[in-house]
Amino acid sequence: MTQTPLLSVRDLSVGFPAGKGHVLAVDSASFDVHPGELLGVVGESGSGKSVTALAIMGLLPPTAQLRGRILYEGDDMLGMSHRQLRTLRGRQLGMIFQEPMTSLNPVFTVGDQIMEAVTALDHMSKKAATDRAVDLLDKVGIPSPRRRLEDYPHQMSGGMRQRVMIAIALACSPRLLIADEPTTALDVTIQAQLLDLLNGLREELGTAIVLISHNMGVMAEVADRVVVMYASRVVEEAGIFQLFDEPQHPYTEGLLGSTPDMGEQPAGL
Amino acid sequence: MLGYTVSRLLQAIPILFLVSLMAFGIIYLIPGDAATVIGGPSASAQDLAQIRANLGLDQPLHVQILTFYTNLLQGDLGRSLLLGVPVTEAIIQRSPVTIGIAIYSLVLTIVLGLSTGIIAALNHNRWLDQAATIFALIGVSLPNFWLALVMIVLFSVNLGWLPTGGYVPFSQDPIGWLRTATMPAVSLALLQAGLLTRITRSTMLEVLSQDYIRTARSKGISEWKVVGKHALANVMMPVVTVLGLILSVLLSGSIVIETIFGVPGIGALLGNAISSRDYPMIQGGLLFVTAALLLLNILVDVLYTWLDPRIRVGGGK
Amino acid sequence: MTDLALTAPPRFARTRATLRRMLANRSFALGSLLFGFICIAALVGPLLVGIDPNALSIRDRFQPPSWQFLLGTDNLGRDMLSRVLYGARLSLGIGFAVIVLNAVFGVLLGALAGYYRRLDNILMRVADALMAFPAVLLAIGIAAALGPSAITAIVALAVVYIPRTARVVRASILVVRELDYVQAARASGATDARIITRHILPNCLAPLIVQLSFVFAYAILSEAVLSFLGLGSPPTVPSWGVLISEGRAYMREAAWLTMVPGVAIAITVLGLNLLGDGLRDVLDPRMKVEQG
Numbered sequence: 001m002t003q004t005p006l007l008s009v010r011d012l013s014v015g016f017p018a019g020k021g022h023v024l025a026v027d028s029a030s031f032d033v034h035p036g037e038l039l040g041v042v043g044e045s046g047s048g049k050s051v052t053a054l055a056i057m058g059l060l061p062p063t064a065q066l067r068g069r070i071l072y073e074g075d076d077m078l079g080m081s082h083r084q085l086r087t088l089r090g091r092q093l094g095m096i097f098q099e100p101m102t103s104l105n106p107v108f109t110v111g112d113q114i115m116e117a118v119t120a121l122d123h124m125s126k127k128a129a130t131d132r133a134v135d136l137l138d139k140v141g142i143p144s145p146r147r148r149l150e151d152y153p154h155q156m157s158g159g160m161r162q163r164v165m166i167a168i169a170l171a172c173s174p175r176l177l178i179a180d181e182p183t184t185a186l187d188v189t190i191q192a193q194l195l196d197l198l199n200g201l202r203e204e205l206g207t208a209i210v211l212i213s214h215n216m217g218v219m220a221e222v223a224d225r226v227v228v229m230y231a232s233r234v235v236e237e238a239g240i241f242q243l244f245d246e247p248q249h250p251y252t253e254g255l256l257g258s259t260p261d262m263g264e265q266p267a268g269l
Numbered sequence: 270m271l272g273y274t275v276s277r278l279l280q281a282i283p284i285l286f287l288v289s290l291m292a293f294g295i296i297y298l299i300p301g302d303a304a305t306v307i308g309g310p311s312a313s314a315q316d317l318a319q320i321r322a323n324l325g326l327d328q329p330l331h332v333q334i335l336t337f338y339t340n341l342l343q344g345d346l347g348r349s350l351l352l353g354v355p356v357t358e359a360i361i362q363r364s365p366v367t368i369g370i371a372i373y374s375l376v377l378t379i380v381l382g383l384s385t386g387i388i389a390a391l392n393h394n395r396w397l398d399q400a401a402t403i404f405a406l407i408g409v410s411l412p413n414f415w416l417a418l419v420m421i422v423l424f425s426v427n428l429g430w431l432p433t434g435g436y437v438p439f440s441q442d443p444i445g446w447l448r449t450a451t452m453p454a455v456s457l458a459l460l461q462a463g464l465l466t467r468i469t470r471s472t473m474l475e476v477l478s479q480d481y482i483r484t485a486r487s488k489g490i491s492e493w494k495v496v497g498k499h500a501l502a503n504v505m506m507p508v509v510t511v512l513g514l515i516l517s518v519l520l521s522g523s524i525v526i527e528t529i530f531g532v533p534g535i536g537a538l539l540g541n542a543i544s545s546r547d548y549p550m551i552q553g554g555l556l557f558v559t560a561a562l563l564l565l566n567i568l569v570d571v572l573y574t575w576l577d578p579r580i581r582v583g584g585g586k
Numbered sequence: 587m588t589d590l591a592l593t594a595p596p597r598f599a600r601t602r603a604t605l606r607r608m609l610a611n612r613s614f615a616l617g618s619l620l621f622g623f624i625c626i627a628a629l630v631g632p633l634l635v636g637i638d639p640n641a642l643s644i645r646d647r648f649q650p651p652s653w654q655f656l657l658g659t660d661n662l663g664r665d666m667l668s669r670v671l672y673g674a675r676l677s678l679g680i681g682f683a684v685i686v687l688n689a690v691f692g693v694l695l696g697a698l699a700g701y702y703r704r705l706d707n708i709l710m711r712v713a714d715a716l717m718a719f720p721a722v723l724l725a726i727g728i729a730a731a732l733g734p735s736a737i738t739a740i741v742a743l744a745v746v747y748i749p750r751t752a753r754v755v756r757a758s759i760l761v762v763r764e765l766d767y768v769q770a771a772r773a774s775g776a777t778d779a780r781i782i783t784r785h786i787l788p789n790c791l792a793p794l795i796v797q798l799s800f801v802f803a804y805a806i807l808s809e810a811v812l813s814f815l816g817l818g819s820p821p822t823v824p825s826w827g828v829l830i831s832e833g834r835a836y837m838r839e840a841a842w843l844t845m846v847p848g849v850a851i852a853i854t855v856l857g858l859n860l861l862g863d864g865l866r867d868v869l870d871p872r873m874k875v876e877q878g
Contacts (some may be wrong), residue, residue, distance in 0.1 A: 059486055090489020097487075098478060117488040143448045152578040168488060195580040202450070222391055286714030298731035306733070360638055410803070411854035412810045415830055415848035422841050521720035529834075543730045543815055555727045559719045 003032050004074075005032035006058065006208050007176055011068035014051050014060065022065065025051040027232040029056050029068075033176065038202055038209045040223030040240075042255065047229040050098075050162040050213045053180045056210075057095050058085040072176075073204060090121040093205075094169030098181040100162035111149025117171035136167040141197055159190035166197065173205065180212045195222055220244065229253050273574060277567045285560060292556040293337050296324070296548050305559055307350065307546050323348070324549065344556040346553030351545045356553035360535055367527070367534035369439055370457070371519055377458035378515060380414040383508065385462070386469025393474060401466060408463025417456040419531075424452065434531035453530045461515045468511055476503045481511065483528050503520060509573050516528050520558050607868050614864025620857030624850070628674035630705050637668040640822060651842055658842045660832065668835045668847055676825040677806055678854070680740055680818075683718070684805040685798045687744040688751045693794065696755025697746065697782055701763060715748035722808050729817040736819040739812050746808070747801045754797045758790040794868035796862055803858035810851055853866055 014026040026048040033039050055061045056070055058077060068121050070077040072088065080088070097103045104113060114133040119122070124132075130149070137145030140163040153161055163183060169177055176219060179198060182189035199222050202209050219226050219240065225242050228236040228251065235249040247253045299306050304320040312320070322345075325336055340347070344566045377584035389401035425433040431452055435444030439535070476482065477500055485499045486492075523536030524543075533553060542550035574580040610613045632639075642662050649659040699709040716724070728742040761769060768785050776784075786835040806826075812818040813827025821828055826847040833843025 057487055059483055079437075086489050086491070088489075089487060095487045097484060099480050102480040105485065105486045105503070107576075109578075113484075116494075117483075118492060121488045133416075142308075152582055153581045165484070168484070171488065189336050233366065278728050283711060284718055287712065288718050291715060292727070295727050297732045298728060300733060364610075406859060407852070407858060410859055411852050412807055412827075412830075412848065412855075414811065414814055415844065415851065418830070418834060418837060418844050420849070422837050422844075444859075517720040518722075521722035521726075524723070524726065525814060528815075540815065543726065543817065548729075548731070551727055551730050555719065555723060558723060560854050562720060563718055 001126050006035045007033040008071040013067040015065040024232050029234045031227045031237050033208050036206045036208055038222045040219040040226040041212045043229035048232040049229055053178045091172050092175050094174035096169050096175045096179040100158045110151050113132050114167050117168045140167045158186050176208045178210045229261045274571050281563050288559050293554045347549035349550045352549040356550055359386040360557050363535045363538050370454050374454040378461040381467050382465025383463040387473055389470040390473030405463040405466035408459045411453040413456050413460050413522050417529045420452050436532045453526050457519055457526055472504050472507045476500050506576055512569045516565055517562050609702050611868055613860045613866040617857045617860025620853055623852045628678050630673035632736050637665045637670050639672040641670040673826045673829055681802050681805040683740045684743045684789030688747055689800050691748045693755050696752035700756040700759030717773055732753050734817050738810050739818045743805050751797055754793050755790050758793050762786050762789045771833045776804050778829050796866045799862035803855045807854055
């Protein structure tokens with residue numbers, strides 16, 4: 001890879017106070033995300049994947065202690081002001097969370113929540129914002145989008161809500177999308193549809209995606225490269241084929257071993 | 270929603286029936302002969318007979334109950350022994366005063382309680398949070414009538430800012446009303462403000478930890494909007510549910526507070542009735558205030574369902 | 587269903603740990619300190635001071651607090667320190683009587699309602715009606731009919747708060763009665779009385795204790811209101827509410843007459859509220875108490 005990375009995480013450590021001392025949730029993690037690629041981050045729960053994602057978004061609780069650097073196009077995000085971070089979140093980054101059932105505010109309509117993301121940093125007319133929201137819902141595959149704008153989250157299924165979440169994340173046409181276990185809470189057929197959708201969006205919009213999952217099978221389907229995290233550390237970073245052919249770390253081998261039939265069609269969809 | 274309102278009103282009927290029966294029964298709690306107690310030691314046998322006849326105590330119990338309910342259904346709560354006017358009339362005449370101060374006090378409670386609770390939650394475990402928590406605890410621990418006396422000593426006697434009591438109707442002189450109604454309203458509000466602060470703080474803390482708040486932040490909208498729109502909308506609902514409780518505390522507090530400040534509302538009316546053993550007025554006042562609160566509670570519940578789209582819109586999956 | 591689920595949880599083994607957690611809880615520690623101070627003052631104070639709270643001394647009328655009269659004297663020259671300490675006995679005594687009645691009848695009615703479905707409906711409708719009245723207003727109504735005395739205040743406040751306590755007991759019984767070990771006890775042929783007293787009630791203890799500490803606080807506050815309106819104890823045996831009511835007439839000249847008993851009430855209620863908060867945090871973190 002000769003391109004300059006879009007995002008570069010360097011020696012990132014994240015600690016949380018616990019009792020009298022503190023625990024390290026992420027320990028000196030380093031990896032790069034290149035423009036337009038789909039980087040998978042795998043690891044078991046508690047390995048620091050989600051904390052890393054939230055650190056990139058600047059959404060960790062104020063008690064978190066961060067060290068190291070997170071460079072977005074060369075600028076260190078950890079040194080940015082709240083305002084700069086907000087602007088970055090509103091223009092360059094988008095995030096999809098694990099729990100579609102609780103990630104949308106129950107008292108506002110879906111349309112309101114999408115339009116809010118659309119107009120977060122750009123002033124535009126109500127009509128323009130509505131059109132954009134309709135456009136986004138259409139893009140994430142929600143039928144008769146104009147009508148669904150008036151729906152409240154509780155009127156939609158989990159899969160639909162996750163599509164809405166993707167629409168919100170795409171509202172600012174981000175260059176980097178972070179998806180934290182976006183399909184874990186959903187059933188298998190919906191999972192496949194959403195992965196298809198994410199992959200299609202990447203190709204269409206050229207958005208780089210960091211896909212976090214504990215499922216090697218998912219990675220095999222969509223990832224270009226994979227970062228493996230184990231016990232708060234990055235233990236391996238490799239292209240998807242290389243990873244499946246010659247896993248370097250015993251934990252990676254273990255992961256591959258638990259999904260035996262996936263190695264056969266690594267790029268298949 | 271109309272169906273819900275109607276069903277809540279229907280549910281209130283048996284409770285209202287029991288409540289009225291209890292209010293009716295209070296006169297039977299008087300130890301010994303009620304007429305003697307009401308008439309006092311100087312009453313002659315003729316006076317006593319007159320009192321019994323006025324209150325219907327010379328009738329058999331079932332006739333008394335029947336009469337009570339026949340009158341009640343016509344809005345007749347009996348005649349005040351002290352004032353000589355119908356209880357309903359006296360209450361309705363006095364109610365604008367009490368309602369005015371109650372609304373003033375409610376506004377103070379909500380503004381003070383909500384803002385303190387939210388500030389505390391936003392500064393969780395920092396000194397502002399501690400200060401708000403202490404304020405709320407002290408608020409719920411002070412007797413409101415004592416607070417009223419302290420305020421009179423401080424603001425009327427020592428500083429001379431406000432009159433020690435009395436009342437000027439709002440329609441006559443809004444400034445005068447504000448000068449006379451402020452201390453009663455504040456002394457009524459502080460207790461509930463403490464209560465509301467505690468509830469708002471814990472609800473806000475819970476809401477702020479929700480996933481949808483994180484989603485809102487991830488959009489890049491201002492923190493002001495995250496808290497003021499996304500969090501607040503969800504905090505309001507649990508807060509609405511305690512409105513009924515707040516109103517109830519507020520109206521019972523008004524007896525003492527109106528008496529202290531000489532405000533001519535329902536509270537002072539009842540306070541006078543108590544000291545002069547005017548039982549029809551006590552019964553009628555008790556029943557009236559409780560029935561009003563039952564209706565207000567239903568209103569609050571309906572408001573709640575209207576606020577929550579999960580109930581209002583339905584069609585949940 | 588494991589064997590463990592068929593026996594009641596080992597409560598006494600945890601008692602020590604619970605006690606340690608309580609003492610580490612700041613609310614509980616501060617609350618017991620404040621409330622303990624007031625209780626000791628009520629018990630020992632009158633003996634230490636040794637002044638008759640009703641001893642008149644016209645020469646010493648309206649003495650502000652000084653070394654001779656620590657909390658000053660009233661319009662008849664009576665020693666305020668002594669009166670407040672005796673008042674503490676009465677106010678705390680009334681509060682204590684109210685929570686004892688609450689414990690007895692609240693548990694009895696709550697247990698009957700929670701355990702016997704048929705009684706539940708009737709008892710809870712009556713409780714709903716009693717709770718529809720604003721608490722203090724109902725107490726005032728009852729006390730106004732019964733005539734002023736300390737017993738009146740106790741009865742009126744008990745009637746007001748027992749339905750609220752019974753509801754708390756009932757709610758926890760509804761949960762506990764469906765648990766495995768209670769079902770097992772029933773299946774093995776234990777009598778209802780035995781199931782209720784041995785298996786169910788011990789598990790309602792935590793919410794009950796929390797509830798009672800708040801009822802105590804409300805009783806102290808409401809008793810002061812009743813006394814202030816002349817519906818509580820007579821002036822010769824002054825509770826704190828009576829003292830405030832007496833001092834009211836002399837607010838301009840002798841503010842300490844109202845300040846002192848008011849601060850006493852505030853300390854007691856604050857202590858009880860802190861105690862209740864601490865107990866709830868430690869014993870029953872999910873519980874929410876609402877009172878009217």
